[in-house]
Amino acid sequence: MRKQIVEYTTELDALIALVKTLKTYENRYQMESEEFFEQYSEGLLSDDEDFLEWSGNYQHFLAIRQELNTQLQNLQNVA
Template structure:
């Protein structure tokens, strides 16, 4: 699958898009992303590309969430 770049208008738009992707993984595997990531970091999951992408999306989600929270705290 070729890599593609998606550009979002704001960190909030990106956060929503990543959260939607996480929701798909969670529904497919009946597992919360936070718990999955904990297991992934402990080496308790396989190295399937889907799990690598899920872990990357979760890390991206955490970074975006922090960025959005910082923007909100500056605005207050």
Template structure:
């Protein structure tokens, strides 16, 4: 399967897009991304491509979210 590369104009745009994608997974699999990632990290899910992608998107979301939060703290 060929992966699509998407570029965003800002970190905020990227966080929003990732949150929307995470929401799609959460609705489809009826669990939060946090719960999924805990199960994934414990080896309680398969390594299907969709789960690997979900885990990667969640990690990316967390990193961007944390980075934006620290930027906001610096401004305040």
């Protein structure tokens, strides 16, 4: 499978795209991403390609969300 690299102008744009991608997985597997990741991390789910990608996307989502939260906190501290 050939992967496509997509660049976003802002972290918020990337976060929105990731949320849409995560929702696709959640609908397909009838499971929230948080629940999936917990089970996947505990080795309760297989390492098939969909799950590997879902896991990576969820980790990327968490990292961007944390970065945006940090930036918001910094703005609140300045104000």
